[in-house]
Amino acid sequence: MMSKQMTGTREEWLAARRALLEEEKKLTRRSDELARRRQQLPWVRIDKDYQFETDAGSASLADLFQGRSQLLVYHFMFGPDYEAGCPSCSAIADGFEGFAIHLANHDVTLSAVSRAPLGKLQAYKRRMGWTFPWASSFGSDFNADFNIWFTETQQRSGDVEYNYRHEEAGGQLDQEDGPEALFAAMCRTDVPTYLSERPGMSAFALQDGVVYHSYSTYARGLDGLWGMYQWLDRAPKGRNETGVWWRRHDEYGEA
Template structure:
């Protein structure tokens, strides 16, 4: 039985126009936030970070590939995991399409993970992805940008993520069922899973010097999670009761177009 309110077209239009005003206000505030992000002070990076890539060892400067701006998605894939995080995988499913547009607008997009390059390459083939993905295995990059933590930090309660200590679901005790479920899907335990976190860090290269310009974590990544942007506009919204998403090759029923279904 339908429980949602119904109305006439005239009533719908009146409500829609009121909502339109709120949407326009949100757009203006979002534009203002974007400007404030760009106005943050830049922090010079002098550390010599090294990465393993498909074409060999690379520096942070190399990841710019001739552009002046670099976006790094911190993809959760620990060194001992058997697969990448399903949530990060859902986000990364959108990278293939817009990475080419960004690279032609002076911006390089990379995913970076702590897993060895061979694991990243195998998982990338499985997922059918083509965007660049580098391994920071054995380096400090993930730790310095607050998306990876040591076992000692975790044991001593010194994990600072999303600009605060504790308070995140991955730090909760007992372990939330969603965290345990996602960890099992990566072939690891909840504690090991929680030592890597998602995030986005951005950099700029000017006069041969690299600067860190911005980082965001947790719900700050919502805008990159393309499926949620669609769900927020669907009649029932996100409609969640737990971890409903899977890697795109793990759903029981692959998506079909209406034409394919009619002709099957």
């Protein structure tokens, strides 16, 4: 059912649209400035020897660049005890297929990284019809070091720093309903196990054989990468959400 919405003449619409355009231009200029500030962050040299498993075999972090000088990693929530990837991460990753090739031809490699063993990632990738690179960090410190994996003990004790702030001890670990419980069920695991993984993205540079970390963002910082929301924000009713409505793209017929 449509919500009650103000209507008007074309002239009234045009006047309101022109006023809104000025605000959109301010936001665009502000976004451009924030992008410049991201690029001005100091690079941090990475000396730890992280190891990954990929379709091409064992790989270092430098290998994930695939010969390019820039690497964007999406920290995809898919833990070793998940039976399927996170539905929200899956919705974001649906967009990777279209622009990964463009990034690759602009000196940027886009890769997902998850803690699940490579075999699980490959099977899920086939199910989803994806072709972008996806590396397993199983057995590596990579996810913990980039603050997107925490043990249940850490979560219950409050020893968690995610999105540059400390979380309250216990958090939502024992909830039996709500989005986290639904997502956990969709991954066929429990809430503490589901919440041990967190979403994020990190950017890296490779220069003179040395890998540097340049940027990471988490939580709502990923909104700009979630393509469907960019479209919904421009739809007549916006996001129009009263709960979790999205599914993996091959599950909508089951909803």
